Amino acid sequence: MTDWQTRQTAHRAGTALGDEHLYFDTAAAAPPSAAAVEAAVEYLGQTSRTGPYLPSLRSAVYTRVEKIRAEVAAFVQAAPEELAFTRNGTESICLVARGLRWRAGDEIVVPDTEMLSNIAIWRLLEQEVGVRVVTVEGGHTGVLDPARVRDAITDRTRLVTFAALSNVTGAVQPVREICEVAAQHGVLSHVNAAQALGMMPVGFEEWRCDFISACSRKGLRGIEGSGILAVREHLLESLTPTLVGWWNASVDESSGEIRFPHSARRFEAGSPNVPAILALGAAVETAAGLGIEAIHDRVRELTRHAANRLRSIPGAQLYGPDDDSNRLGILPSTSTGSTRANSPSRSSAAASSSRPATSWPRRSSPPTASSAWPGPRCTISTPPTRSTAWFWRSTQREEPANDPRTPNEQLQEGRPRLSRARVRPAAHRARRHQPPSALHPLRGRLLLV
Numbered sequence: 001m002t003d004w005q006t007r008q009t010a011h012r013a014g015t016a017l018g019d020e021h022l023y024f025d026t027a028a029a030a031p032p033s034a035a036a037v038e039a040a041v042e043y044l045g046q047t048s049r050t051g052p053y054l055p056s057l058r059s060a061v062y063t064r065v066e067k068i069r070a071e072v073a074a075f076v077q078a079a080p081e082e083l084a085f086t087r088n089g090t091e092s093i094c095l096v097a098r099g100l101r102w103r104a105g106d107e108i109v110v111p112d113t114e115m116l117s118n119i120a121i122w123r124l125l126e127q128e129v130g131v132r133v134v135t136v137e138g139g140h141t142g143v144l145d146p147a148r149v150r151d152a153i154t155d156r157t158r159l160v161t162f163a164a165l166s167n168v169t170g171a172v173q174p175v176r177e178i179c180e181v182a183a184q185h186g187v188l189s190h191v192n193a194a195q196a197l198g199m200m201p202v203g204f205e206e207w208r209c210d211f212i213s214a215c216s217r218k219g220l221r222g223i224e225g226s227g228i229l230a231v232r233e234h235l236l237e238s239l240t241p242t243l244v245g246w247w248n249a250s251v252d253e254s255s256g257e258i259r260f261p262h263s264a265r266r267f268e269a270g271s272p273n274v275p276a277i278l279a280l281g282a283a284v285e286t287a288a289g290l291g292i293e294a295i296h297d298r299v300r301e302l303t304r305h306a307a308n309r310l311r312s313i314p315g316a317q318l319y320g321p322d323d324d325s326n327r328l329g330i331l332p333s334t335s336t337g338s339t340r341a342n343s344p345s346r347s348s349a350a351a352s353s354s355r356p357a358t359s360w361p362r363r364s365s366p367p368t369a370s371s372a373w374p375g376p377r378c379t380i381s382t383p384p385t386r387s388t389a390w391f392w393r394s395t396q397r398e399e400p401a402n403d404p405r406t407p408n409e410q411l412q413e414g415r416p417r418l419s420r421a422r423v424r425p426a427a428h429r430a431r432r433h434q435p436p437s438a439l440h441p442l443r444g445r446l447l448l449v
């Protein structure tokens with residue numbers, strides 16, 4: 001076994017999904033690694049025994065928080081002073097949006113495949129201050145053409161904002177080229193790395209952008225409630241802190257002026273989310289230990305494999321980039337036909353049908369054991385026109401068999417039983433209580449790798 005394989009096996013052992021659950025990382029969130037969970041739990045245990053403000057504990061914790069800041073900053077090719085801890089990717093985006101000083105008529109370039117968190121705040125600014133959101137089309141592949149971005153830039157453009165890896169299309173954008181186009185025109189660039197962090201190299205050197213937002217609960221496998229914002233040192237003062245209070249602000253006694261540190265800590269206010277930061281530190285340590293290039297290579301390999309397997313399913317259709325090298329981990333797809341349609345004749349009939357996709361074809365053999373990759377999961381997301389995430393629980397523990405409602409219906413009625421369960425074709429419903437071995441092998445493969 002190579003050194004890398006040994007580390008990945010150890011990391012795999014820290015993935016506690018167990019045999020009862022299959023997990024679709026449907027571009028929403030990944031199971032946190034054991035190391036991340038332990039870091040948070042250990043700290044919380046300590047606070048329950050001593051209280052969080054035992055001076056020696058507090059001092060050790062703050063020292064640790066700053067060490068993690070340096071490690072996370074290095075992971076995104078930033079200086080520690082350029083990195084702020086946030087609650088999530090959305091908050092990071094909003095800190096940029098709310099922090100920049102806008103004038104009516106300023107333009108913001110946004111692709112048409114962005115997730116709501118990189119749309120809503122810009123639309124709100126349209127209403128509030130009269131900025132203009134200019135949409136760039138990703139086309140049928142979802143891969144942005146830097147030339148189109150250039151064409152969208154005018155002398156009113158202040159910012160280009162886009163996701164490096166789209167949760168909708170699975171497209172990896174030509175991030176550096178787009179940021180260079182922006183820089184050539186004196187326009188700021190904000191890269192939303194929510195899906196990219198922990199899956200591929202992310203950073204200021206890599207991308208030459210001005211701001212990076214991300215969360216840690218996806219590819220990085222941190223816990224919920226933790227995100228980051230990286231701001232170039234020379235732009236720190238150009239963002240007004242949105243959140244203000246103890247931790248980031250002080251009042252000048254003579255002038256009464258509110259002061260902030262000249263570091264990204266100016267964007268953090270109030271008590272830091274220590275458990276989430278400690279978990280983030282552990283997640284980054286794991287990813288850096290495995291090597292982000294190695295993780296990236298492995299996810300690319302899995303993506304190619306999954307894409308090929310999906311294409312081999314009669315009636316399945318893959319969306320997003322034409323070239324699999326422009327995909328990473330997220331495979332939007334639909335299929336036609338019925339789960340009971342096992343015979344080739346029915347499958348091919350389904351494939352040629354123009355009916356909307358409702359189910360996956362079923363294979364008679366059970367899922368095969370997959371390789372031992374412990375890291376970020378390949379993701380199957382639902383097609384661009386649908387919402388993205390559902391968590392498949394294969395036991396009946398949380399979904400009594402006598403509840404006939406779909407997760408969508410449960411959500412609408414305010415009692416979701418599946419986390420973010422929104423899309424579930426009828427056939428999924430019919431099969432939800434079957435043991436994992438009865439599910440389509442691709443599911444098992446993607447979940448277990």
Ligand SMILES: Cc1ncc(COP(=O)(O)O)c(C=O)c1O
Pocket residue numbers: 027028087088089090091115117118163165166167192194195214215216227
């Ligand atoms: C592309 C993209 N951007 C932003 C976000 C928002 O991140 P968060 O949920 O941490 O606020 C998500 C995920 O939910 C995402 O997929």
